[in-house]
Amino acid sequence: MGLRSNPSQRQRRLGAELRRLRELSGMSATDAGALAGLGRAHMSHIEMGRTAIPEEKLRALAHAYGCNSQKLVDALVAMGRSTGKGWWTDYQDSLSASVLDLAELEASSTALRNFEWVYVHGLLQTPEYMRALFEIGNRDASPDELDRAVDFRLRRQEILKGDTPLVLHMVIHEAALHMQFVGAEIMRRQIEHLVDLSRLPHIEIQILPFTAQTYPAGFGTPFALFDSSAPELGTVHLEHPVAPLYLGDPAHLTRFTEAFEQLSTVALPPLDPEPESKFHARKDSLGLVQHLLYRM
Template sequence: MGLRTNPSQRQLRLGEELRKLREASGLSATEAGAHAGLGRAHMSHIETGRTAIPESKLRTLARVYGCASQPYVEALVAMSNATGKGWWSAYRKTLDQRVLDLAELESAASVHRTFDWLYVPGLLQTEAYMRALFSSGHPVADSQTLDTYAEFRLSRQQVLDVDKPPTLHAVIHEAAFHMRFVDTAIMRSQLTHLIEMAKLPHVHIQILPFKATTYPDAMGAPFVILEPAAPELSAVYIEHPVSALFLDDPSQLAQYNDAFESLSSSALAPITACPERVTYAKTESLGLVQHLLYVL
């Protein structure tokens, strides 16, 4: 089997984790590989995500490295055994690898935490809202391309509708609802959709109002924190117009987790759908959403 020329984010992360474990153990690639019957070159390809590693050899290396966390080891095994094939595979020839990586990581995460300044997060968008964004952001794109973008995002949203869905916690800045690249009717429908989504027990939506004073220094761009069953394998996905970015350094993860907690603490209480009428002045997210529906 040839070496991978374009490893996925999952494959890169597996190799990176194995390299970190080896370096923490103080072993060289040659020394570690000798325990698992792997040469130095083969170890290098594994640690750069360019080739796979059999489960038995992965478990051998984890034992040699002194890895004591069984859940972590099992998570590494699951990453290694994953085929990378899912509904997103149909888009490999049409969409950027980073977007496909996001879909794969979303499918494996048990917790999603997301913050956005200017847009409603993708997993919470209505089809009309996302199409308006795509049309505005890609004015020269043909209808088929826009259809592809919309279909892909709608497919991503299905992760919230499975038997054991992840927890989604979204903090959205109030500014996102005042942008004029989406017309009023679409925005009103989007706001109503947020109320409906908030009825799901695993979806928590907060609005960060203009009056909030919190401004974490890491928040120059929208981000998503994806946490799988083993928190050590969490990743931050940062959206950027030129190229999306994945971060997994422990210090970076800590920075973004702290920033999200700060944003959540400063945001209004989560949207909660209740039968009684909530006044527009009430200081919670539902009250602000209702106010926006009234003034738009």
């Protein structure tokens, strides 16, 4: 089997986690390869995500590395077994690999915590809001290309439905709700959509107001934290104009988890559109969005 020239995010993460476990154990790549009946070069390719590793060898290596978490081992095996094919495969002819990687990551995650300060997150967007953003971002795109991009994002939103939907906790800066590049009426309907989504038990939405007294230093960019069935496989996703970043080492996970906790603490209480919340005794996210809608 030839080496992968462009491993997916899942394949790179599997290799990186095996390397992390090996380094924690103090075992060299040469010794690990010998134990698994593989050469050092082969081990290097596995740890770079360039080639697959059979399940029995993966389990043997995890045991040799002293990994005592059966949940982590099983999750790594599942990553190795995955073909990477899903509904997103239908779009590989027209969308970038990084976009497909994001859809695969969302599909395999159990929860998502996200901070946005300019846009509403894609999983919460209305079709007309999506299309307006795509038109602004790619003015040369044909109507068919725009339709396909919108369709793809709507397909991503399917993970919010069903018996085991993705659990969301979103913190949105108030600035994102003032942006008029999509048009006032589109923004109005987008805000109303956020209120509707907040009725779902697995979706929590908070607004970070301009009047917030504190703010985690160094976090002036949106970020997403994806939870996995094994805590060690959590992933930080950072958008970037050139290429998105996927971070999975424990230090980054801790840093961004703490930042999100700070953001959710200083943000207004979550949107709560239930009837008993119609009259507010305190400032909260619903009161702020109602005020914004009134002014539009």
